[in-house]
Amino acid sequence: ESMALESALILDRSLFGGFIFEDDASAANAWAMIFMGLLRDSFGLVPGFAISKPDVSSGASTLSTIPAYVCQGDEGAVLGKKSDRDAGREEQQKRLDAALIEGCRFIVMDNLHSVESDYYNTLLTQLWQTIRLLGHSKQKYCKNNRLLIFNGKHLSFTDDTARRMVVISLLKNAHL
Secondary structure (H helix, E strand, O other), X not given: OHHHHHHHHXXXXXXXXXXXXXXXXXXXXXXXXXXXXXXXXXXXXXXXXXXXXXXOOOOHHHHHHHHHHHHHOOOOEEEOOOOOOXXXXXXXXXXXXXXXXXXXXXXXXXXXXXXXXXXXXXXXXXXXXXXEOOOOOOEEEEEOOOEEEEEEEEEEOOHHHHHOEEEEEEOOOOOO
16 A cells, blocks of 8 residues: 555656646646546547646646647647737637647647637537538538647636636746
8 A cells, every 4th residue: 555655656746746736626637637638538528627827937838748648658739829920719729620630639729818718618518529621611520529728827717618627727836
């Protein structure tokens, strides 16, 4: 029993030792994010995860990629703003749609300000997502048990969005 506990503590420090969680619930939710990444194919739908940070250099982007690294050995699809000229939410939705069509299993919406979106709400509650192919009058149906992780500085939610996500709150990391 003590060896199992010691192993669990070593694993916890190895995965999450560089992060400062706001509370015990956030630390537990980080583990839930890993387990959901491992088990998501067992479920029709999986919740989204939202990692809220107080400032830059808190580790939210790094934490967002851990489930993909654990489950498939790479960071997954990390979708962030490409430049200040980016069209914003519409461009992000196109990138998200493309990742779903490609079959990406782990999708990170990186450095958002808000997850207040009817599109995100629908995405997190429907077994299948209907996506219109760009430049075509065709639609593609995509299975919707992908692990979606949203991160950003002081993320804001609607009530609907908050009910569909597991929240992880980070504090500023003094080491970064």
